[in-house]
Amino acid sequence: MASEHSTASTGPLARVITGARTALFVMTGALAVIWLVQIANWSGDYQLVRDYGIHPRELGELGDVLSAPLLHGTWEHVESNSVPLFVFGVLAAYRGMRRFLALTLLTVLTSGGAVWLLEDSNTVTVGASGVVYGYFGYVVLRGIFDRNLLDTVIGVLLGASYAYILLAVLPGDPGISWLGHLGGLLGGLAGAWVFRDRRAKAAPAAAATAPGQARSAHADLLKELDDLGI
Template sequence: MIKDVAKVSNFRWVLIMLALMWLLHIIGLVIPIPSHVLGLVPQSKSHLLGIITYPFLHSDWQHLIGNTLGLLISGYLASQLPCFKRSTAFIFLLTGALVWLFASYANHIGASGIVMGYFGFIMGSAVFRRNILSFLLAAALLVITHYFQINLFGTLFSFDATTSVSSHLFGFISGCIAAYLFRNVQIKK
C-alpha cells in the first residue's frame, strides 16, 4: 500500500512539470515569454538560469504536445522505479549542465532532454538493477513507443535543424548515470 502511494506521489511530479509547461505556453500566447532569456544557450553566463528553465519552454504546440506525450509515457514508467525524485533532479541538472558545457551554440528549449533522461533511466535500470520490475518497465517502454510509433532511439541521433540532439543525447546519458548511481536503492516496504 505504501509503495503504491509513493508511486502515485512520484508521478504527481511529472504532472506538475507538465502543468508548468502548459501554463507557460498558454501565458506565452498572451504575454510573450522571453525564450531568448530563459532558454539554454551553451557557454553563455547570462543563460545559466536556462539550465533549470529551458525544459519548460516550447517553440509551438506541436513541440509541446510531442514532449507531453513522451513525458507522460517515460515519466509514468520511470516513476515506478526507486529513487525517482532524486533521479529526476539529477537528470534535470546534469542534462542542463552538459548542454550548457558542450552543446553547439543555439537557444535550446523543450523537455525532450528530460524525456530522453527518463528513457535512459529506465533502460539503465534494466541493465544495472537486473530485477523483474526494471526489465518489465523497459519492455513496456519499448512496446508502447513501438505501438505509438515513437522512435526514441532514432531521436538520440536526429540531426534535424530544429532538434537539439545535444539535449537528447545528454539526457539519455544522464538517465543512464542516474540508473547506475541509484542501482542499489531498494523500494521501501
C-alpha cells in the same frame, strides 16, 4: 488478525500502488506547470524563450539550464513532449520520489549542460525532451541494476516499444537539439546506476548467514513476487 492486516497494508504490492498514485499526482502537477508556463510564454510572444532558454557558452545564462525544460517554442512542441514526459515520468517515479527528484535534476543538468557546452552559439534551446530521454534511459536500465524482475520487464517493454526515439540522439534535423537528447539519455543511464537500490546486493549475503535465515529470505522473496503477480 491485526498483525496480518498491518503486514499486508505495507507489503510490496501496496507500496507499488501507493508509489504509482504519488507518481501520477506528481507528473500531473508537472504537466500542469509546463502548460501554464506555455500559456504565459505564448501570451508574451515567446519572450520567456529568449530570456530563459539556453544560450550556449554564455556564463551569465548558465542558470537557464534549469529553466529551459519548462519552456517550449510552439504549441506543437509542448504537445509532442507532454505524453512521453508523463508516461516515462510515472514509470520513473513510482519506486520512490527522492530517487526520482534526484534523477530529474541529474538529467536536467546533463541535457542542458551538453547543450550549453556544445551547441551552436547562435541558437536558443528549450524543451523537456532531454528530460524525457533521461527518464527513458533510467527506466530501461533500472530493473537490471536493482535486480527487480518487474522493473526489468517494464524496461524491456519500454525499450522495445520506443527504441525508434533513439534516432533523435543522432545529428539530423537542425531544428532539434540532438545534443540535449543525448545528454539527457546519458544522464538517465548513469542515474540507473547511481541511484540503484543498494539493498539488492546486500540481501543475498544476509540470507546466507544461516540455513533458517536463507529459507526465510527465500519465502519472503516468493511472497513478494506473488504479491506483485509475478
